[in-house]
Amino acid sequence: EGVEVLHWWTSGGEAAAVQVLKDSLEAEGYSWEDMAVAGGGGDAARTTLRARVVAGDPPTAAQLLGMQVTEWAQEGFLGNLNSVADAGGWNDVVPAAIQQFGTYEGEWVAAPVNVHRPNWLWMNREVFESNNLDVPTTWEEFNAVAEQLQDLGIIPLAHGGQPWQDATIFDDVVLGIGGPDFYQAAIIDLDEDALSSDTMVAVFDQMRTIRGFVDDNMSGRDWNLASAMVVRGEAAMQLMGDWAKGEFIAAGLTPGDEIMCATAPGTEGAFLFNTDFFAMFDVDAGDAEAQQALAAGILDPGFQEAFNLVKGSIPARTDVSPDNFDACGQQSISDMAAAAEAGTLMGSMAHGHAQPSAIQGAMVDTVTQHFNSDMSSADAVEALVTAVNAAR
Amino acid sequence: MSVAALDDTPPSGSEQRAEVDWGARFSRIAVYGVLIFAALVFLVPLMSMIFTSLKDMDEIRGGNLLAPPSDITISAWLKAWNEACISVQCDGLAPYFVNSLMIVVPAVAISVALGAINGYVLTMWRFPGADWVFGALLFGCFIPFQIVLIPMARMLGIMGIAGSIPGVVFVHVVYGIGFTTLFFRNYYASVPKELVKAASVDGAGFWGTWWHILMPISWPIVTVAVIWQFTGVWNDFLFGVSFSSGNNQPVTVALNNLVNTSTGVKEYNVDMAGAMISAFPTLFVYIVAGRFFLRGLMSGAVKG
Amino acid sequence: MTTLAVQDIKKSFGPTEVLKDIDMEIGTGDFLVLVGPSGCGKSTLLNIIAGLENQTSGQVVIAGRDVSNLQPKERDIAMVFQSYALYPSMTVERNIGFSLEMAGVAKATRTERIKEVAELLKITDLLNRRPSQLSGGQRQRVAMGRALVREPQVFLFDEPLSNLDAKLRVDMRVEIKKLHQRLGATIVYVTHDQIEAMTMATKIAVMKGGIIQQFGAPKDIYDRPSNTFVATFMGSPAMNLLKGTIKKDGAAWVVDHGTEKVAVPRHVDVSGLREGQEVLVGIRPEAVHLASEVAHDSRIDQGWEFDRSIDVTEPTGPATLALFEVDGTEFHASLSGDADVQAGQSYRFKADLSKALLFDALSEQRIAHVDETNQPQETQAA
Amino acid sequence: MTTLAVQDIKKSFGPTEVLKDIDMEIGTGDFLVLVGPSGCGKSTLLNIIAGLENQTSGQVVIAGRDVSNLQPKERDIAMVFQSYALYPSMTVERNIGFSLEMAGVAKATRTERIKEVAELLKITDLLNRRPSQLSGGQRQRVAMGRALVREPQVFLFDEPLSNLDAKLRVDMRVEIKKLHQRLGATIVYVTHDQIEAMTMATKIAVMKGGIIQQFGAPKDIYDRPSNTFVATFMGSPAMNLLKGTIKKDGAAWVVDHGTEKVAVPRHVDVSGLREGQEVLVGIRPEAVHLASEVAHDSRIDQGWEFDRSIDVTEPTGPATLALFEVDGTEFHASLSGDADVQAGQSYRFKADLSKALLFDALSEQRIAHVDETNQPQETQAA
C-alpha cells in the first residue's frame, strides 16, 4: 500500500522539496506514486485532478491552494483527518487563519505544508546604496524612490505583465493603502461598501502610478525574468513572493544581503500568506493508513523545517525553530507569529486564499484589465464591483 | 515509377511533371530566393532555441536571449535527456519516450487506418446518407476539447481504461478519426472511379480493392494524415495529462513538468534542449514520411 | 442456351434518359457486337451488364441466374474498359495478373498465364513498366490483357482495339476469335470498326439513342438493314439514298428521282408499293462501278447506268472514292484502287441494283424483299 | 516555305531510346500524317514538337524560329491529346473556350466560336456537362473542340477520331480537311486508320521503333513502299509477301517460289537482278480476284493465275476476305462483297501483277522501278 500524490512541484527546488516528503514517507514503509503535473500555477494539475475524480480514480492526496481545499470539500470528495490532527495537535500549532483553509465544517481535510508570503519587496542593495536611496515603507515613499530611480535611468520596478503578478501587487496596494481591516472587508468579506469606497479608488490610482514605474516591455514576462532584472541591476525593486529567493540564490546572491528584502510598502505588521495543502481524498480503507501517515508526516516539525528550507517558504506550524532559515525567512517567521497574534494574518487573494476561484478570477480580471489599459480608477472600481457580483 | 526507389532529388527534366513555365532563369532564381528566404524565417526560432540550449544559465541570465552562445556546452542536452529531475524522478525525459511511443503508435495506426477505410467507403461505396455522415464527422472535428474532458473521463472510468495508456489511445483515436477521414475522403474524391470498377470486375472484393488499388496510390495523403496524427498525439498535453496516471504519462507532460515551475528557478537551456529532444521523433517522421511526397502516382491512370 | 439476357433495361442519369427499354438475348458462345453512334449508350449497357452501374429498371440474367443484384465479382465477367482503367501503381504484370491474384491462383500459374497473354499481345518486354510509362496503344493492350487472362462466362469489350494500328488490330481480332472458339465464352463487344463488327460478330445490335434499332446476324444487318439509320450507319462511306417516287413503267416498277429513272430491284416485294409513293433507293458506294470496268461483267444483271462529273476523288489505297451529285444529294462511289479517274471530268457509272434497297421515305423502314414476305420481318431485337 | 522542321531529334526515357534521330520538314499548309505501330514514338514526337517533353537532343523549328527552348504556349500550337486531358472541373463549354479565355478573347466572341465548334462536333447539347458525364466518343470530341476553336500555326492531333463511329469519323475528317484548307495551317496528325491517313495527308511519315521508315506522299507510300515494313504496314489486310528466287525464263525474269512461277512485274527495273537472288513478291489482297470475275477484264495485262482451296472466308460487307495458303504462308485476297465463295472449296484466282512489288529478301528494300532508276529513290525523310 502507499500513496499517489498529485502535485505540481516538478522542477528545481520544488522537486527537491517533494523528494523530502517522499523520503520521509518511504522511511515509514509506504510507497509513493508520483503524479506530477506542472503548469499555470497548478491549473493543469487541477484539471487532471478533476478528470481523475470523475473517472472514479482519485489520487490519495492532491496539492491544492487554500480556497480550493474548501471548494473540493464542499463537493464532498475529501476524507477526514481529524484523528491525525488530534494526535498531532494541529489545532494548537497551526495558525487559525491557516486552519480555516485546512478544515471544512470543523474537520481537518487537508494538511498544510508551508506558508509563502507574497507581500515582499525585493531590492538590489547596490542600486539603493550607490544612489543613497532608502527602503520605502509606504506607497508615498515608494513613489518618491521610484521617481528618483526613473530619473537615474533605472527601471524602478521589475514586473512581469501576467495577471497573477498584477494581482500580487494589487494585494500589496490594497493592504498598504487600506490597511488590514480594509483588506479584510474588501477582499475577504467582499463588503460592497468597501469595494466601492474611495479607498479602492485610491488603490487603483496607486496601481496606475505603479504602472508608470514599470518598463514598457513587461507584457507576458515571467516573474523570474523580472527577478533577473533586479539581479543585474537593470531594475531596482520587485514586488514578489518569497519564492523569488530561489532565483536570487541561483544567481549567486544572498537574500537579505545583496538583495534586500522588506515587506511591501505599507504592509508592515500584516502578513499575507498562501499555503500549499495536501488535500486527502476519500480512499479505500487499504490506502487510508498510508494516507494518514502522509498527513502526519507533513505536519511533522522535522519535515516542516527540512521541506521549507528547501522550498524557500516557512513552516505552517509556529513551533519550528527559525534558526536554520535565512534572514528573510526568519523575518517571515516572526512576522507571521506577530500577525497571527494581531489578527492580521490574512490570505492572499492573488494566490487563492481569499475567494473561491470564480470570484478570484473576476477580481484578477479587473485588476489586470485596469493595469494594462488606460481605464480610470473610478471605472475600475465599478468594474470590480460588477465582476464580483456577477461571479458570486 | 517505384515509390521505394525515389529519393528526395526531384525527377530530372525529362520526367513529365506539373511544372509550369518558370522558364527564364530569372524566375527560377526568384523561386529559390523566396523558398530560401522563407526557410530562413522559419528557422529563426529554431536557431534561438539551439543557441539557448547550448548556453549555460549564467550566460542566459546575464545576456541577450537571442544571441549565439559564447561558449558551447551540451550539458543542458544531457541533463534534459536523462539527468534532469522531474519531480521525484531524476532520469530526464528518456523514460517518458516509451510511454509516448506506446500511445502514439497505436493511436496513429488505428486512426489513420480507420480514416483511410472511411474515406474509401465514403467515396467509392456511397450509400444513401453518406454525405450526411461525412458532414457530421467533419463538424465533429470542431468540438472543443474543454467540453469533452469531464464526460470523457467518466466514460473512460466506466469502460475501465481510465488512467491507462489504452485509455489515452482510445481518446486520440476518437478525436482523430474525423480528420483522417476528411483527409482520405477528399483525396479519394479525385481518384477515377473506373479504377474501383475495374477492380471489382477483376474479382477484388471490398477489402481487396482498398488494399490493392487505393492504398498504393494513397502515399501522399497517408503522409499528410500520419504527420497530422503523429504530431497531434505526440504533442498532445491535455488528453495525456488528464487521462494518464503517474507512471504512464507521455513525454509532453514530462516536458511540461520540466519546463513549468511556478515558484522555482527556470533553466531555459534545459527547457530548450528538452523541447528539441522531445521533437525528434516527430521530425524523424516528417523526414521519413516526406519521401512519399513525390509525384507520379496518378498520372496516366486513365485515358479520359 | 441463353447465356446472357438483358430484359427491359432502362437507365437514366438524373433527367437524361440514356437507355430506353433494352431487351435482348444471346446464347452461349455468341459473339454480340454493339454498334451505334457515339453517346448512344453502349458503354452504359456494358456497365449495367457488368454490375458497375445500377439500372433504373430491368434485369440482367447470366446463365439463367438473375444477377441484377449481384456484385460485379459475383457475375463472372471480364471487361475491357473504354478508358482502360489501369491500376496506376501496379506494374503491367500485376495489372494483368490482378484478377488471378484475387482469385487465389498460385503464383507460378499466374506467371505462366501472364506470360502467355503478354506474348499474345506483344507486350512481353513491358511487363515491368507502370501504366504511366506506356504509349496509348500499349495501355490498351494491357487493358485487353487483364480480360484475356481470365476465363469468365461473359467477356465485355468496350472498344478494345481503337488505339491499335491496323496490323495489330488484325492480329488481335484473330486472337479474340480464337479465344472465343477455345473458351466458348459469350462475348459482348463494342466497336466502331465495321470490319471488326462484320467479321467477329455472330450477332450485331445496332443502337441509337438508347434504343436497339436492329438485332441480327452481320450479313442481315448489312444486306437487309431494317431502316435507313441502320443502312447508312453500317458501311463507310455510307449507303447512298436517292429520293424518288414510285412509278409504273409498263409492267415494271421504277423509281423516278427527277433526272433519271431507276428500276425497282427485282428482289423487292412490289406487292405493297403504290404509284406515287415516296421512297428512298439505297445503293452502297461499292455497288457503283465505272461502266467501262464492268462492261463485260455478266453478273450485273440489273444495272443503272448514268453519267456524272466527279467533284472529288480520294484514293484510299485499295479503293478510290469518287464523290458526285445526284439530284442535289451527295453520292459516293467506291471505285477500284487503280481506277484512273479525275475530279472535274465526267464518267459513265453503272450501279449494280442486285443489292439495292428500297425504303419508304416516310417511315424510313425498308420495304420487304420477296423472300421475306412469308415470314415476319426481323427488325427489333427478339 | 517550311513551317515545321524537326531536326535530329533523339529522345530517351532513362535507358529506353524512344526516338532515334528523327529528321523531317514540312511546309506551310502541309498535312503530315504519322503512322506506325503502337509504341513506335508517335505521341512522344508530338509532345516534343509541342514542347511538353524535352528532347534528349535535336531542334524543333517552327516558321523558321528555333522553338526548342520555348514554352508550349509560345510555340503557337493546338493539340488534341490521345488521352483527351479534359479539365475535369470545367464544363464542356469552358473546356473548349479555355484557350480563348487565356488569349483574352472577349466573352461574346468566345461564346460564338464555342457554339460554332460545338455544332460542328455535334455536342451542342452537352455544353453544360462536365467531362465525367460524357461518353468516350463525346469526350474525344470535346478534346477536338479544344483544338478546333483556335487558329494556331500548327495543329497536333493524336488519334483524334479513334473513338468515333465511322459516320461521325467521315464527317470529322471532312471538317478537319476544311479547317486545313481554310486556315492553311500546318497539321501533324497521328492515326491508325489507313483511310484517314490516305485521304487526309499531303505527306505521310511511317515510323517504326523511333525511326522514320519512309516519308512521302500517300500514293507513294502505298504504291511504292520503300521496304517490306512499310509495304505490309499500310493496307489491311496486309500485303502478301511471297518468298522466291529469281530465275531467268528465256528472256523473261520470273520469281520461282516453289510451286509456281510468277513473272517479274513489267514495271520493275530488272537491271540489278541476278539469278538466284532471294526476293519477296508483294501482292496486295485487293489485287487478287477470282479468275472468273475478271476473265474479261482487259486491263489486267499481266496476271498470275493459280488454284487454291480457301481456308477461311470473312465477309466484311463491301468485300469478302479469303484466306488460303501459298507455299506455307498465309495469303489474303480481298474479293468483291458479293463473291460467292466458301471455305474448303477450291477456286481459280488471278492476281494482277501491274501493282505487284519486288523486295530483296535480305535487305527487305524494294527493288526500284523502271521509272525510278534515273532519279534517286525517296526513302528516308528529306
Next chain:
Amino acid sequence: MQRLLARIMPVAVLSPTIILTTIFIYGFIVFSVILSFTGSRMFPRFNFVGFDQYTRLFANPRWEVAVENMLIFGILYILLSTLIGLTLAILLDQKIRNEGVLRTIYLYPMAISFIVTGVIWQWILNPGLGIQTFMRNLGFENFTFDWLVQNDLAIYCVVIAGVWQVSGYIMALFLAGLRGINTDIVNAAKIDGAKTWQTYRYVILPELRPMFLTAFVVQAHLAIKSYDLVVALTKGGPGFATELPSTFMYSTTFTRNEMGLGAASAVIMLCTIAAVVVPYLYSEIRNERRSA
C-alpha cells in the same frame, strides 16, 4: 448472404466511427448544451438556471474580447496560413533541388511543442529582447516592433506565431494535392496558352478544391483550439487582450470552476462554427455532386 454482406459492408465498416462519433462527439455536445442551462460549478450538477449562464456570458468583458479576438485571429490565421502554405507548396512543386530539406524546415514548427516555442516567440517578439532590439543594434535606431506589449496589437503576435507553426503543414497538405493531379491536364493548359498563374488559377486550384476544404477544416479546428499558443505566448495578456474563446472556456471551466458558464461559451462557440462551417460544407459537397 454474401449479397447482403456486400450491401451492408460500407455501413458496417463505417459503424465504429459512427458509433464513436455519436457518443463521444454528439453525445457530449448534447451533454454540454444541457450543462449550459445549469448552475454547475466544479462538477456537473443539474440545477437548472435557464438562460442565466448565457446572460452572464454576454455580460462578461473577457468573453467580448475573446470573441473579437477570435474573429481577427481566425480570419487572419486561416488566410495567411493558406496563402503561405499554398505559395510554398506551389513553389516547392517546381522541381526544386533539396525539396526534402526545405519541406522539413517548413514542417518542423509543427513538431515542437508550443510549451517551449512560446517562450522563444515571447523573446523574439518582446521589444526589449527580440527583433526590435536586434534591428536597433544593427543601427536602425527608430525601428519599432512592439506589438506584443500593445493591448490592441498583441493578438497579431499570436497570429504570427500561429501562422509560423501551421503554414508548413498546410504546405504539406497542398503538396499532396498537387502531387495527385494528372499531369496531362497541366500539359493541356500549357498548350491552351495559359500562363503559369493561369494554369494554377483555372486548372490546378479547382482540382484542389477538396484540399482547400481539408485545409480549412484543419485550420479552423486549430484556430478554435489554439490554447497552447496563447497560453505560452501571452498568457492572455496584456491584461486579457489576447483572450480567445478556447482560453476563456478553459479558465472558466477548470480554473474558475464555472462549468455551466464554460459550457455556455462552448455552445455559443459551436453555434458560431456551425454558422460558418455548415454552409461551406454544404456548398462543397453539393458542388462535388454536381461535377461527379
